[in-house]
Amino acid sequence: MPKPKVIIHNSIGLDGSFRDVDVDMEIHYGTAASFGEDVHLVGANTAKTGIEMFGGVPLEEYDDLKKPARDRTVPIWAIVDSKGILKGSLHVFRRFEMCRDVVVLVSASTPSDYLDYLKERDYDYILTGEKHVDLKEALKLLADRYEAETVLVDSGSKLNGALLEQDLVDEISLIVLPTLTGNRTDGLFANITKPGKIGLELVKCEELEKDYVWLVYRIKRATNE
Structure with a gap:
């Protein structure tokens, strides 16, 4: 089988921090379920x-x-x-x-x-x-x-960065919380060291309860630009 579709999914503050944020697990996993994942990585x-x-x-x-x-x-x-x-x-x-x-x-x-x-x-x-x-x-x-067609990545900056650097990610799904963590910020994508920009295409922007916003971006490659 070909490589499965890989989707990074995470809940973050407005400053990109994935630590010290009060994640609503019902919203986090409820939105994740819409992708029909075969594997949770x-x-x-x-x-x-x-x-x-x-x-x-x-x-x-x-x-x-x-x-x-x-x-x-x-x-x-x-x-x-x-x-x-x-x-x-x-x-x-x-x-x-x-x-x-x-x-x-x-x-x-x-x-x-x-x-x-x-x-x-x-x-x-x-x-x-x-x-x-x-x-x-x-x-x-x-x-x-395991006949995995869709892999949902629910992890921190290290694994996310490694997958992005190796061009293995297809989409990024973010639940953005209305909060700022200030000096404690630990950015979700802080571990990316690959030179150059990673282009993204917005495919979803949905307002959720509690003033949360759900953003889904597709990684832009030569085949889908």
Whole structure:
């Protein structure tokens, strides 16, 4: 299969900050659902932060060691974790009813004990790249193995920047909150070091409740300019 459509989706303040903003999860995930994602792509650090925000890691139970039985319309969660940051806590996502199951993206540098942890609990994983995950190859394998046509990226600046620098993103979806964070600003796209501008084409501008605005941009390439 060809590379899936990749959409970055995030909630930010008016100054572009994705930290220290009070995200409305119902709006955030409600708008995300409109894309009909097959795979929800998250970085390990973002996933870890989410776990800490919503109560920490519960004790692992017997049912956590096997794949959940959920409908194929529920998206797979693919987590980029070549360092094994989420060892001992992946069952948090496996319990989430909006996650069909977890697929971990790892590299040749991933610790062997983390791979053993994944195998013992029947987590699928995709091994690409040497020190870091080869994102281009990982996306292709997600398409081939899981028939993924649409991948929604719900992560921080590091993963977003890597995907944009490698020209792997097709659309950017932003829920803009009416707030400014000032000196605490940590910009969602601060990690882009690729020279030159990335052109965008507006495809949606919708006013939501709470004075939120939903913006969707398409990445401009030679084929769609």
